[in-house]
Amino acid sequence: MVQSLAVPKSVSSLSAVIVSGGKQYRVAPGDRILVDRLAAELGSSAKLGRVLLFSDGKEVKVGNPTVHGLDVDAKVIAHPRGPRIESLRYKSKKRVRVHRGGRADLTALEIIAVGGVGVEKEEKEETEEAGKPRGRAKATPRAARTAKSTTKAEAKAEPEVAKAEAPKKRTRAKKESK
Numbered sequence: 001m002v003q004s005l006a007v008p009k010s011v012s013s014l015s016a017v018i019v020s021g022g023k024q025y026r027v028a029p030g031d032r033i034l035v036d037r038l039a040a041e042l043g044s045s046a047k048l049g050r051v052l053l054f055s056d057g058k059e060v061k062v063g064n065p066t067v068h069g070l071d072v073d074a075k076v077i078a079h080p081r082g083p084r085i086e087s088l089r090y091k092s093k094k095r096v097r098v099h100r101g102g103r104a105d106l107t108a109l110e111i112i113a114v115g116g117v118g119v120e121k122e123e124k125e126e127t128e129e130a131g132k133p134r135g136r137a138k139a140t141p142r143a144a145r146t147a148k149s150t151t152k153a154e155a156k157a158e159p160e161v162a163k164a165e166a167p168k169k170r171t172r173a174k175k176e177s178k
Contacts, residue, residue: 013057016114018072019050027072027111029118037105040076046109048072054115071116074109082106 015028021036040046051070054061061067082104089098112118 013055014114014117015055016051016070016072017053018048019052020048024052027114029111029114031111032077033109033111034080034082034106035109036107037079038076038107038109040107042076042078044076045112046074046076048074051115056115056117072111073113074111077108077110080106080108 015026017024017026019025020038023035025033025035027033038046049066049071051067051072052063052065054063054067054070061070084101084103086099086101088100090096
């Protein structure tokens with residue numbers, strides 16, 4: 001099963017409302033969101049500085065228009081494209097048919113920290129994951145395995161055995177034509 005780039009918001013006491021690309025998003029550490037395309041490399045970190053509201057569970061800070069000195073740290077996961085959106089305008093008996101369509105360029109972000117809180121938790125998870133192997137180990141190619149296991153003396157002996165063990169080829173007798 002393929003994991004979605006955008007997951008539902010977690011219920012957390014620590015959250016913020018940010019602005020990216022003219023749209024507002026409610027985020028918490030660990031959330032994944034899709035925003036309009038950002039000029040950032042895959043795997044790099046991005047700082048979202050336009051924080052409209054910050055809540056840490058005890059108090060709420062509301063910006064005028066933004067909360068001063070607060071940033072949201074995010075990691076760029078991917079640069080997917082959105083769904084295909086089409087528009088069709090048609091007027092009967094007037095020869096008016098206009099067809100337009102397009103796909104949005106998006107950036108998938110994973111929120112690492114909101115206002116500097118949440119960084120320690122993320123660093124511990126990264127160090128734990130670095131020690132664990134991911135997936136199955138790749139097998140070595142068959143040619144490489146045979147080359148490593150055979151020595152020069154074995155390599156000379158093997159072709160002779162292979163020739164002796166190989167079945168003889170059968171040839172069909174040609175029919176005589178009249």
